[in-house]
Amino acid sequence: MELDSRKKRILQAIVNEYIDTIEPVSSGSLIGKYGLDCSSATVRNEMAELEREGFLEKTHTSSGRIPSSKGYRFYVDKLLNEKNLTLNEVRYINSKLQSKVNEMEELTKIATNTISEVTHYTTVAIEPNAKKQKISEIKFVLIGSRMLMAIILTEAGIIKETIIKFDRDINQEQVDTLNVIFNNKLKGQYLSLIDLPIEQYIMSEMSYRVELIKPIINQITKLINDESNLYLKGANRALDNPEFKTGDLAKRFLGLLDRRDFIEDILDNDEDFNVYIGNEENGLKDLSIVTFKNIVAGKDLGTIGIIGPTRMDYSKVISVLKYINKELNKDINRSLGDGKEGNNSGG
Amino acid sequence: MELDSRKKRILQAIVNEYIDTIEPVSSGSLIGKYGLDCSSATVRNEMAELEREGFLEKTHTSSGRIPSSKGYRFYVDKLLNEKNLTLNEVRYINSKLQSKVNEMEELTKIATNTISEVTHYTTVAIEPNAKKQKISEIKFVLIGSRMLMAIILTEAGIIKETIIKFDRDINQEQVDTLNVIFNNKLKGQYLSLIDLPIEQYIMSEMSYRVELIKPIINQITKLINDESNLYLKGANRALDNPEFKTGDLAKRFLGLLDRRDFIEDILDNDEDFNVYIGNEENGLKDLSIVTFKNIVAGKDLGTIGIIGPTRMDYSKVISVLKYINKELNKDINRSLGDGKEGNNSGG
DNA sequence: TTTAGCACTCCATATTATAGATTGCTAATC
DNA sequence: GATTAGCAATCTATAATATGGAGTGCTAAA
Numbered sequence: 112m113e114l115d116s117r118k119k120r121i122l123q124a125i126v127n128e129y130i131d132t133i134e135p136v137s138s139g140s141l142i143g144k145y146g147l148d149c150s151s152a153t154v155r156n157e158m159a160e161l162e163r164e165g166f167l168e169k170t171h172t173s174s175g176r177i178p179s180s181k182g183y184r185f186y187v188d189k190l191l192n193e194k195n196l197t198l199n200e201v202r203y204i205n206s207k208l209q210s211k212v213n214e215m216e217e218l219t220k221i222a223t224n225t226i227s228e229v230t231h232y233t234t235v236a237i238e239p240n241a242k243k244q245k246i247s248e249i250k251f252v253l254i255g256s257r258m259l260m261a262i263i264l265t266e267a268g269i270i271k272e273t274i275i276k277f278d279r280d281i282n283q284e285q286v287d288t289l290n291v292i293f294n295n296k297l298k299g300q301y302l303s304l305i306d307l308p309i310e311q312y313i314m315s316e317m318s319y320r321v322e323l324i325k326p327i328i329n330q331i332t333k334l335i336n337d338e339s340n341l342y343l344k345g346a347n348r349a350l351d352n353p354e355f356k357t358g359d360l361a362k363r364f365l366g367l368l369d370r371r372d373f374i375e376d377i378l379d380n381d382e383d384f385n386v387y388i389g390n391e392e393n394g395l396k397d398l399s400i401v402t403f404k405n406i407v408a409g410k411d412l413g414t415i416g417i418i419g420p421t422r423m424d425y426s427k428v429i430s431v432l433k434y435i436n437k438e439l440n441k442d443i444n445r446s447l448g449d450g451k452e453g454n455n456s457g458g
Numbered sequence: 459m460e461l462d463s464r465k466k467r468i469l470q471a472i473v474n475e476y477i478d479t480i481e482p483v484s485s486g487s488l489i490g491k492y493g494l495d496c497s498s499a500t501v502r503n504e505m506a507e508l509e510r511e512g513f514l515e516k517t518h519t520s521s522g523r524i525p526s527s528k529g530y531r532f533y534v535d536k537l538l539n540e541k542n543l544t545l546n547e548v549r550y551i552n553s554k555l556q557s558k559v560n561e562m563e564e565l566t567k568i569a570t571n572t573i574s575e576v577t578h579y580t581t582v583a584i585e586p587n588a589k590k591q592k593i594s595e596i597k598f599v600l601i602g603s604r605m606l607m608a609i610i611l612t613e614a615g616i617i618k619e620t621i622i623k624f625d626r627d628i629n630q631e632q633v634d635t636l637n638v639i640f641n642n643k644l645k646g647q648y649l650s651l652i653d654l655p656i657e658q659y660i661m662s663e664m665s666y667r668v669e670l671i672k673p674i675i676n677q678i679t680k681l682i683n684d685e686s687n688l689y690l691k692g693a694n695r696a697l698d699n700p701e702f703k704t705g706d707l708a709k710r711f712l713g714l715l716d717r718r719d720f721i722e723d724i725l726d727n728d729e730d731f732n733v734y735i736g737n738e739e740n741g742l743k744d745l746s747i748v749t750f751k752n753i754v755a756g757k758d759l760g761t762i763g764i765i766g767p768t769r770m771d772y773s774k775v776i777s778v779l780k781y782i783n784k785e786l787n788k789d790i791n792r793s794l795g796d797g798k799e800g801n802n803s804g805g
Numbered sequence: 806t807t808t809a810g811c812a813c814t815c816c817a818t819a820t821t822a823t824a825g826a827t828t829g830c831t832a833a834t835c
Numbered sequence: 836g837a838t839t840a841g842c843a844a845t846c847t848a849t850a851a852t853a854t855g856g857a858g859t860g861c862t863a864a865a
Contacts, residue, residue, distance in 0.1 A: 137858055152808050155859065173814045173858050214621055252599050254611055260619075264601055272607075272619060274561050346693060347712030361708060365694030484827055499839050502828070520827050520845045 114161075114185075120147060121157050122166055123190040126178045130422050133353055135175030180390040180421070183399070187386045187425055194426040196434055200229055204431070208438055215268060215412050220342055222405060222435055223415060227345035230428050232419040233368070236342045237378050239411045241335055242303035244269060249293045251327075256280045261331060265302065267410055273334040275326050285323065302335050339413075341371050354420045360397055367398065367418070378402050378414040384429075389421060397421050403432045407439045461508075461532075467494060468504050469513055470537040473525045477769050480700055482522030527737040527768070530746070534733045534772055541773040543781055547576055551778070555785055562615060562759050567689055569752060569782055570762060574692035577775050579766040580715070583689045584725050586758045588682055589650035591616060596640045598674075603627045608678060612649065614757055620681040622674050632670065649682050688718050701767045707744055714745065714765070725749050725761040731776075736768060744768050750779045754786045 114122065124145040128136045138154040141147060147154065158176050161167045166182035169175075178186065196204075207225040212218045219236045227234040244265040252260045259275040296312060297304070314324050346368055355361040367373065377387055377400055385402040389395025401417045417428050461469065471492040475483045485501040488494060494501065505523055508514045513529040516522075525533065543551075554572040559565045566583050574581040591612040599607045606622040643660060644651070657675040661668055693715055702708040714720060724734055724747055732749040736742025748764045764775050 135858090139858075150808050151858095152810095152860095153806085156807090159860075169859090171815060173816080173860090175858065248601070250599060250601065252597060252609065254595070254597065254609065254617070260609060260617070262599065262601065262607060270601070270607070270621060274617060345716065347709060347716050350709040350712055362694060362697040365697060365712075369692065369694050482827090486827080497839050498827095499829095499841095500837085503838085506829075516828090518846055520829090520847080522827065 114164075114166075117147070117149075118157055118161060119190060120145070121154060122161060122178075122182060123186065125158075125167065125176060126182065126186045126190070129177055130424055133422060135170055135177050137175035140175070178422075180388050183388050183421055187388070191425055191429065193433070194430045196229075196430055200431070201434070204229060204435060205438065208435070214270075215407075215410070216340070218407070218439070219405065219412050219415070222412075222439070223342055223344050225435060226415065226417060226428075226431055227348060229431050230417060230419075230424070231345075231348050231351060232417045232423060232428065233343070233345045233349050233364075235344075235368075235374055235378070235416045235418065236405075236413055237339045237375055237416075238269065238413040239267060239339075240379055241265075241269070241271065241339060242301065244302050246297050246300055246302060249290070249297055251286050251289045251293070253281065253283060253286050259286065259327070261327065261334075263302070263331070263334075271334055273330050275330045277323070277326060279322075281323065285320070289323070289327070339375065341374065343368065349419065352420050352422075354397060354422065360420075363396075364398060364418070367395070374416065378416050386425065399423055399425075401425065401428050401432070403436070405436060405439075407436070461511075461513075464494070464496075465504055465508060466537060467492070468501060469508060469525075469529060470533065472505075472514065472523055473529065473533045473537070476524055477771055480769060482517055482524050484522035487522070525769075527735050530735050530768055534735070538772055538776065540780070541777045543576075543777055547778070548781070551576060551782060552785065555782070561617075562754075562757070563687070565754070565786070566752065566759050566762070569759075569786070570689055570691050572782060573762065573764060573775075573778055574695060576778050577764060577766075577771070578692075578695050578698060579764045579770060579775065580690070580692045580696050580711075582691075582715075582721055582725070582763045582765065583752075583760055584686045584722055584763075585616065585760040586614060586686075587726055588612070588616070588618065588686060589648065591649050593644050593647055593649060596637070596644055598633050598636045598640070600628065600630060600633050606633065606674070608674065608681075610649070610678070610681075618681055620677050622677045624673060625669065628670065632667070636670070636674070686722065688721065690715065696766065699767050699769075701744060701769065707767075710742075711745060711765070714742070721763065725763045727761075733772065746770055746772075748772065748775050748779070750783070752783060752786075754783070 121141065124141050124147065125136045128140065128144075138151040138158060141154055142151050158167060161182075162169065162176065165179060166185060167176040168179045168182075170177065204225055207221060207228075210221060212221065216238070219238070223234045223236040226232075244267050246263060247266045248264040250262040250264070252262065254260050254274070257277045257280055259277070259281070260272055261275060262270065262272045264270055314321055346365070349355055349364050350361060355364065380402065382402070383404045383406070387395075387400040387402065389398040389400075397420060399419060399421045401423075403415045403417075405412045405415050415432070417423075417432075419428075468488065471488050471494065472483045475487065475491075485498040485505060488501055489498050505514060508529075509516065509523065512526060513532060514523040515526045515529075517524065551572055554568060554575075557568060559568065563585070566585070570581050570583045573579075591614050593610060594613045595611045597609040597611070599609065601607050601621075604624045604627055606624070606628070607619055608622060609617065609619045611617055639660060657671070657679075660675070661671050693712070696702055696711050697708060702711065727749065729749070730751045730753070734742075734747040734749065736745040736747075744767060746766060746768045748770075750762045750764075752759045752762050762779070764770075764779075766775075
């Protein structure tokens with residue numbers, strides 16, 4: 112479906128105006144303000160047509176128009192202009208990004224907080240899907256006489272650890288053996304592979320110690336299948352938006368935030384950039400999520416999602432995301448994840 | 459301030475009724491329902507007096523009464539009867555608590571989720587204040603050539619770990635030395651002690667390696683001073699309560715949830731049990747928090763807080779808390795946190 | 806093709822009226 | 836002296852009605 116140039120300008124103007132005012136946009140209100148050199152009557156005709164084609168909606172017969180899901184979709188895909196950030200915003204972001212970080216997790220937190228602050232929307236972040244990552248090393252460490260910590264290091268620099276408990280004492284020699292066997296078999300493999308087949312393989316390798324292997328495999332499997340870490344900031348910000356005043360939308364919004372699986376599904380896509388516009392069918396009517404894969408110095412730090420009303424300021428959100436990502440990549444020396452390119456010791 | 463027996467019964471009836479109906483309670487509505495053998499006129503007289511003494515309030519001149527903060531306070535402190543849980547609730551709780559857990563953190567999560575499900579209120583949990591805990595062991599593990607993981611085990615069985623990065627390679631021998639030195643000095647000490655004086659002590663012990671010690675101390679200090687883990691469940695549940703419909707209270711409520719420091723301050727008290735009733739002064743008007751120190755098998759697993767409207771069902775909340783705690787303590791064998799107090803730093 | 810003009814629709818708000826709930830007080834009763 | 840019936844007074848909540856204004860769609864002229 113293509114639109115002629117004037118229709119596009121009008122649709123763009125309506126969406127912008129609606130994002131600004133949160134009120135149905137009338138034909139008259141566009142004249143003058145958006146440099147359309149035609150009369151309100153002409154705009155009315157065009158609006159009627161845009162409505163017929165499904166880009167606009169009316170709240171009642173004599174009201175102005177609001178964008179439909181399809182209208183937003185078109186706007187986001189074709190009509191979006193990036194906004195220049197204000198000097199204050201730039202300053203604020205830069206000041207936030209300057210803090211030293213030791214783990215990529217921290218960097219994601221800082222970015223998430225900053226985005227929420229600057230955009231005034233609720234922001235979530237999940238770490239990259241663990242199952243898609245390759246194991247670079249597994250290390251078992253004895254803690255107490257019946258407890259082990261397993262530390263898994265991935266090639267992307269993510270570190271995951273878990274505690275494993277046993278019914279009887281274990282000794283360092285056994286731990287050393289575990290280290291050798293697990294690393295031999297699993298180094299370079301995808302994390303998702305730690306599953307039944309490998310369990311059986313390792314058990315056969317160490318058949319004299321099934322009661323040692325089993326809890327380990329169980330616990331590691333659990334760790335991998337765990338929900339990825341989800342970090343959330345600014346849940347209350349949503350309530351700043353008038354459309355949440357009624358309570359119904361607020362409730363649906365908070366319910367959404369409680370459903371980690373759902374958020375993960377949306378964030379875990381392969382796009383670098385995605386705008387997910389809620390509608391009746393997908394159960395997210397009136398809500399939108401902008402997702403952004405935060406890649407810094409070639410490393411996937413996870414996906415960030417900004418959740419707000421469908422009428423959210425997409426331009427601003429996207430501008431902020433891009434700016435932050437650009438800044439993070441500027442200082443390419445930010446040691447992240449592996450101890451090799453590192454720098455942050457005192458000394 | 460003491461109240462005679464009938465006034466108590468009336469106050470109790472009013473609070474119960476208000477919790478049930480969320481509407482100002484009239485003198486007439488109590489008759490019959492609460493076994494007060496007097497007329498509504500008598501109740502009216504008593505109510506007028508209770509209002510004069512500050513236990514009740516009116517929304518307007520000819521409305522029924524609602525409890526004041528002082529009224530709730532008295533109710534919670536003196537008039538609260540525990541409720542019997544329904545069979546369904548008991549079954550549900552038991553089914554939830556049966557899942558095997560490996561770390562106390564998981565147990566807290568399960569308890570928190572269950573409480574939120576059963577009470578229908580928002581529930582938060584924080585782990586016990588790290589600074590008040592004693593170190594049982596510190597362990598450094600080499601990960602890669604320039605990266606160390608520090609694992610701190612406390613006597614209460616909490617395990618904290620952090621990553622430390624270095625500018626240059628370190629070897630296993632150095633790590634062994636670190637293990638000895640740190641354990642010698644810190645075993646049995648409070649976590650809060652890891653601070654400047656000890657930094658200097660350790661530095662003098664290992665003065666040949668300042669560039670090794672400094673990042674470790676920095677990172678561990680950071681770990682300890684980190685906000686304690688805060689786990690939150692059912693933020694959207696609050697919105698089920700009609701008093702949140704207006705939006706104002708909902709916003710204040712969500713704002714509260716975003717302020718970890720504030721929640722921590724409230725939860726981090728020394729009481730086993732506490733009901734925090736919001737009022738004008740403390741900025742939590744119309745909100746209440748029930749806090750409960752969850753001690754299982756003698757171990758402090760942290761504090762759980764149930765946040766809801768002042769008109770929350772205290773009886774139920776407290777009954778659920780006590781029941782869950784009782785069940786957790788029943789199965790005293792739930793090996794938690796310790797791998798059998800012994801230790802074994804074999805190499 | 807565009808636009809001025811206008812009847813028409815519908816909302817939002819204010820106004821008024823009405824019914825009902827509840828109190829406080831008074832005077833009667835136990 | 837404590838309790839209670841009875842009742843006027845108060846205030847809310849709801850409905851019914853009226854009014855002004857914003858915005859559209861359509862028609863006919865430019």
